[in-house]
Amino acid sequence: MCKFFLSFGVNTMKNLAIGTFILATSLNLFAFPVSGAINQSTLNIQVDGFRNKRGQVCLSLFASSKGFPDSKANAVKAKCVQISETPMVITLNNLKAGNYAVALFHDANGDGQLNRNSLGIPTEEFGFSQNPAVITGVPRFSDSAVLVAGLTNIQIRLRNLLG
Incomplete structure (x- = not known):
């Protein structure tokens, strides 16, 4: 049972990190639409x-x-x-x-x-x-x-x- 919670926590953290990266990248694209x-x-x-x-x-x-x-x-x-x-x-x-x-x-x-x-x-x-x-x-x-x-x-x- 303990193993289940550990794997759940690792996957959740990995997904959270990926989601944060995607969100930050998307916001940068909207903040600076065209560098020119x-x-x-x-x-x-x-x-x-x-x-x-x-x-x-x-x-x-x-x-x-x-x-x-x-x-x-x-x-x-x-x-x-x-x-x-x-x-x-x-x-x-x-x-x-x-x-x-x-x-x-x-x-x-x-x-x-x-x-x-x-x-x-x-x-x-x-x-x-x-x-x-x-x-x-x-x-x-x-x-x-x-x-x-x-x-x-x-x-x-x-x-x-x-x-």
Whole structure:
């Protein structure tokens, strides 16, 4: 009789362990349905400080300091968007979660370039994520980086060094 109870207890424990493993595995499948979906983030960029509504806003999104802020070739995304209203919101979808920096400018004349005077000072408004101080040169990536995870909203205020 004692042997019966011992075998019953061992089989029950084995079945319980297998059942627990199956349950835990099933719950993990429901908790993380698609690994790619976890990395789908959206960045909403509100841009204000326009002197006028002419032209477009051109921006580059960087995931590292390489090429920041002016190398479109090193940007994760780069695009120009016509200005329809101010302030305007530009949305970047399908980003992997991580640190990014945005560099943008108001391309008032629509030539796709940040125009400068003979001294190299920008004649069109420009801005960076985190709105870092711009005194003697462009900011570092680390000064402009923001963590993008899920839905992230930032605000960039345009600057004009010539007043």
